[in-house]
Structure formats: C-alpha cells, structure tokens
Amino acid sequence: MRFIYWRVSVFIAAAVVPMYWLYQAWLFALGPDPGKVLVDRLGLGTLVLLLITLAMTPLQRTTGWPGWVAVRRQLGLWCFTYVSLHMLGYGFFILGFDWTQLGVELVKRPYIIVGASGFLALLALAVTSNRSSQRRLGVRWKKLHRLVYVILGLGLLHMLWIVRADLKEWAIYASIGVLLLVLRIPAIARRIKRSQTRSTPIATNR
Amino acid sequence: MLIKIPSTSDCKESDVTPESFYLSRRALLGGSLAGLAVSAMPGWAQAEEASRYAEVEAGAAPDWFKGKLPTTKWQAVTVKDETITPFKDATHYNNFYEFGTDKGDPAQNAGSLKTEPWSVVIDGEVAKPGRYALEDFMKPYQLEERIYRLRCVEAWSMVIPWLGFPISELLKQVEPTANAKYIRFETLQDPKTMPGQRSGFALIDWPYVEGLRLDEAMNPLAILAVGMYGRELPNQNGAPLRLVVPWKYGFKSVKSIVRISLTSEQPKTTWQSIAASEYGFYANVNPTVDHPRWTQAHERRLPSGLFSPNIRQTEMFNGYGEQVASLYAGLDLRKNY
Numbered sequence: 001m002r003f004i005y006w007r008v009s010v011f012i013a014a015a016v017v018p019m020y021w022l023y024q025a026w027l028f029a030l031g032p033d034p035g036k037v038l039v040d041r042l043g044l045g046t047l048v049l050l051l052i053t054l055a056m057t058p059l060q061r062t063t064g065w066p067g068w069v070a071v072r073r074q075l076g077l078w079c080f081t082y083v084s085l086h087m088l089g090y091g092f093f094i095l096g097f098d099w100t101q102l103g104v105e106l107v108k109r110p111y112i113i114v115g116a117s118g119f120l121a122l123l124a125l126a127v128t129s130n131r132s133s134q135r136r137l138g139v140r141w142k143k144l145h146r147l148v149y150v151i152l153g154l155g156l157l158h159m160l161w162i163v164r165a166d167l168k169e170w171a172i173y174a175s176i177g178v179l180l181l182v183l184r185i186p187a188i189a190r191r192i193k194r195s196q197t198r199s200t201p202i203a204t205n206r
Numbered sequence: 207m208l209i210k211i212p213s214t215s216d217c218k219e220s221d222v223t224p225e226s227f228y229l230s231r232r233a234l235l236g237g238s239l240a241g242l243a244v245s246a247m248p249g250w251a252q253a254e255e256a257s258r259y260a261e262v263e264a265g266a267a268p269d270w271f272k273g274k275l276p277t278t279k280w281q282a283v284t285v286k287d288e289t290i291t292p293f294k295d296a297t298h299y300n301n302f303y304e305f306g307t308d309k310g311d312p313a314q315n316a317g318s319l320k321t322e323p324w325s326v327v328i329d330g331e332v333a334k335p336g337r338y339a340l341e342d343f344m345k346p347y348q349l350e351e352r353i354y355r356l357r358c359v360e361a362w363s364m365v366i367p368w369l370g371f372p373i374s375e376l377l378k379q380v381e382p383t384a385n386a387k388y389i390r391f392e393t394l395q396d397p398k399t400m401p402g403q404r405s406g407f408a409l410i411d412w413p414y415v416e417g418l419r420l421d422e423a424m425n426p427l428a429i430l431a432v433g434m435y436g437r438e439l440p441n442q443n444g445a446p447l448r449l450v451v452p453w454k455y456g457f458k459s460v461k462s463i464v465r466i467s468l469t470s471e472q473p474k475t476t477w478q479s480i481a482a483s484e485y486g487f488y489a490n491v492n493p494t495v496d497h498p499r500w501t502q503a504h505e506r507r508l509p510s511g512l513f514s515p516n517i518r519q520t521e522m523f524n525g526y527g528e529q530v531a532s533l534y535a536g537l538d539l540r541k542n543y
Contacts, residue, residue: 025512032295032509033362096517109499166307168407
C-alpha cells in the first residue's frame with residue numbers, strides 16, 4: 001500500500017480527537033453539560049471533516065501530490081463515523097433514548113429533518129465506498145457520490161438553524177464550503193490543472 | 207492519566223452547608239467580641255469565613271454590599287428536594303452574548319466589565335425619575351436570599367441561591383404613574399468592554415432589552431439580584447444588578463442593568479425582535495408549548511453527567527404555578543408563549 005505512514009497518521013489524528021473529547025467529558029473538563037458539548041463538537045467535527053475531504057481533490061490538483069487523494073476515502077469514512085457518534089450522542093444525551101420523542105422530532109423539526117437526511121445520504125456513501133460497490137455500480141457510482149455536495153448543503157443548513165445570534169463561525173465554514181464547490185466548476189478546475197502542469201509540483205508531507 | 211469516576215451517590219460539592227453549622231457561625235459573628243476577632247484575622251481567613259457554600263470563589267465586594275450582608279434574610283425562599291448547582295458550574299456555563307456566544311465565553315471575557323462606579327437610570331412613567339449611583343439605588347432595600355430553579359429556553363436548568371430584593375419594593379420607591387403598564391430593562395452597551403457587541407456578524411441589535419407586565423413585576427417572586435452564593439454577582443452572571451424571574455425562561459432575566467423604564471406600551475424585547483416565532487414576550491416556562499426547534503417537555507438539570515444524563519420533566523411555570531398562574535388567567539398560553 002502506498003503512503004502507508006501518511007494514511008496511518010491521518011487515521012490516528014482523526015481517531016484521537018473524539019477520544020480526547022470523551023476523556024475531557026469524563027473529567028467534567030467540558031463543563032456541567034458534557035453531553036451537549038460532545039454532541040455539538042461531533043456535529044462540527046463532521047462538517048470540518050466533510051470540508052477536509054472535499055479539499056483533497058483540489059489539493060492534489062494544485063500540488064500534484066497523489067497522497068491527498070489516497071486518504072480521501074478514509075476521511076469520508078471518518079466523516080460518517082463522526083456523524084454516527086453525533087446521532088448517538090443526540091439520542092442519548094438530548095433525548096435520553098425516548099423513541100416516541102424521536103418520532104416527534106423527526107416529523108416536527110425542520111433542522112432535525114435536514115440533519116437526518118444528511119446522515120442518510122452519508123450512510124449511502126459509506127456503504128458504497130468499497131471497491132466492489134465501485135465496480136458493481138460503474139458509472140452510476142460517480143453520480144451517486146456527487147451526493148456529497150448535497151450533504152454539504154444540508155450540513156450547512158442544519159448548522160445555520162442552530163446558530164442563533166452570531167453568524168461569524170457559520171459564515172467561515174460556509175465560505176470555505178462555497179470555495180471548495182467553486183473549485184469544482186469545470187472551467188475553474190481546468191485552469192487549476194493548467195497552472196499546476198506549468199509549475200513543478202511540490203510534494204509536502206505534513 | 208488521571209481518571210475520576212464520580213459515582214452518583216457521591217456528595218456533591220454543592221450540598222448546602224448544614225443549617226446548624228452556619229447558624230452557629232452567624233451567632234458567633236453577631237457577637238461584637240467575635241466581630242473584633244474577625245477583623246483582626248488575616249484576609250484569607252475572612253474570605254474563608256464568608257463563604258456559605260462550598261467552593262465559592264471569593265470576590266471583591268463593594269462596601270455597600272458588605273454592609274448589607276449582616277441584615278440579609280438568609281433562605282427567605284428555598285426549593286424542596288433540590289440540590290444547589292455547584293458554584294463553578296453556575297459561573298462557567300452562561301449565556302451572556304455580550305461576552306461571546308459559547309457557554310464558557312462569559313467567564314473568560316467578562317473580567318473586562320467595570321462594575322464600579324455603576325449607575326442606574328429610572329425613567330418613563332414614574333413620579334420619581336432619575337439617575338442613581340448603585341450604592342444609593344440600593345440603600346432602601348434589605349437583601350433576601352432566594353433559592354430558585356433557573357430554566358433556560360435551551361432545555362437545561364440549574365438551582366441558584368440569589369441575593370436580591372423584590373421589584374415591588376423598587377416600584378414603591380419610584381411611584382409608577384397611572385399610565386405605567388410595563389417595565390422595561392436595558393443592559394449596558396459598551397463595545398469597548400463587551401466583545402460580543404463588536405462582532406460584525408451579530409444578529410442582536412444591542413443593547414439587550416427585556417420587559418415584564420407591571421403585575422408580573424409586582425409578583426413577590428420577581429426580584430432584582432445583586433449577589434449569589436452569599437457573595438456579590440460575578441461579572442459573567444450579570445453584575446452588578448440583574449433581574450431574576452424564576453417562572454420564565456432564563457433569557458428574560460436580563461443582566462448588568464443600566465436602565466429601568468416604566469412604559470405604557472409593551473416593550474420590544476431582544477429575542478422577540480430576532481425571532482418572534484421562537485421567543486415570545488411572556489416566555490413562561492411551559493412544557494406543553496415546544497420551542498419550534500426542540501421540545502420543552504424535558505430539561506437537563508446541570509451538572510448532567512456523561513454516563514447518567516440528568517434529564518427530568520419540566521414543570522409548568524418552572525414549578526412556581528401556585529404563585530404565578532393567576533397572573534395568566536384567561537390568557538391563551540399557546541398564543542402568548
């Protein structure tokens with residue numbers, strides 16, 4: 001396997017973060033409402049991982065280093081892991097596993113509906129992320145995985161509904177998201193490629 | 207790696223000091239000889255003496271506040287079968303958007319707030335308007351300790367021992383005119399010391415404004431607080447003067463008040479102006495009326511542990527229905543949320 005150290009470092013970094021949060025929560029270092037803080041951080045972590053995943057292709061295009069794309073699937077799966085933990089935390093800490101209440105929330109609250117559809121879409125991408133699915137689905141695989149752009153929109157909308165008084169943080173994530181989408185517009189993507197072939201690619205392994 | 211597992215049977219730091227202990231302490235303080243002895247003690251010993259609750263950080267109380275402590279009516283109102291929230295949590299988990307929107311921001315940033323000197327403007331439909339220095343403003347009132355449940359609109363709650371006085375006593379002093387129907391409160395606006403007010407992305411039109419109907423303000427439960435946990439208010443909790451209305455969601459209890467106006471019209475309050483469909487003027491705690499984004503039927507009583515989330519049913523009027531329900535007789539609380 002190529003880039004084995006790089007892949008393992010990414011794996012450890014993504015795994016250590018939620019473990020550290022859990023440890024902090026355990027010690028009450030996250031304050032008196034650690035469950036809520038964990039749910040919030042996992043949600044934000046999902047969004048950040050989604051943005052990082054989407055940054056891999058443009059990064060590879062600009063730097064020419066294939067290591068970026070080598071960790072793209074792994075990052076996508078981490079994104080799914082975080083969102084699963086986010087949902088689990090929501091069920092346990094916020095709803096107290098009250099299933100009837102979950103039913104009510106799923107029907108009544110737009111931001112829960114938007115969040116839940118984002119989760120389902122991520123689930124679809126996660127289960128079709130293996131090679132055999134890629135082979136089986138052929139051309140349709142690529143189409144299916146374009147869902148990731150929709151997921152980004154759903155995630156940002158979900159967050160927008162939650163911020164109540166100050167849009168600064170949201171605006172930062174949203175503009176990074178928009179930038180990453182703009183870089184995928186064919187005309188712009190081509191231009192990046194051209195400038196990349198002219199300059200010598202620099203392989204940075206951080 | 208230090209791993210602490212707090213078991214549910216553990217005594218909480220917040221458990222109130224046994225009554226017999228602090229009563230005897232006060233008897234001691236009452237004696238003039240003891241008073242002399244106390245004044246001869248080094249500063250740290252006095253600070254130790256002054257804390258009625260466990261783990262309370264000593265503040266730097268202004269003289270007018272210290273002067274009121276000996277005549278304070280301790281435990282004038284208490285809550286049954288409730289544990290008082292640890293001081294650390296009540297002072298490090300706050301919504302005070304003037305200092306940032308994260309729960310930890312107020313504790314981190316509110317040090318810049320200058321609470322001395324402080325003045326309060328009384329205006330509008332009153333016989334005696336004016337601007338008062340806080341120590342003069344406070345002169346007529348005896349402090350009472352009120353231990354109240356606090357229910358945030360975000361579905362978490364605490365139990366806090368406040369020190370304050372009923373608003374009805376203030377109204378006696380300022381004499382509302384016949385036109386006065388509402389009371390309006392305004393928080394300090396000072397972008398220099400309040401970083402949240404400097405944010406270009408804030409949806410709040412500063413200063414923060416809240417209000418009550420006059421008969422709500424006259425209810426004996428409604429108080430203006432200047433202290434908590436036996437000391438003056440920490441900055442992040444709304445020093446030096448804040449409102450406390452325990453049967454309403456926490457955002458009604460406006461902090462760091464600089465202006466109190468009696469009005470004939472219902473004041474336009476901050477959260478109502480941002481999202482009228484989510485935050486009403488009344489904002490009474492009501493488990494049967496959901497916030498559009500979440501249920502209000504339950505609440506997380508803090509601290510809520512990681513492995514044993516402390517989730518409980520929310521009570522109508524936060525459990526103060528007996529005292530306040532009559533204020534809303536004939537009012538449709540689904541419409542007037």
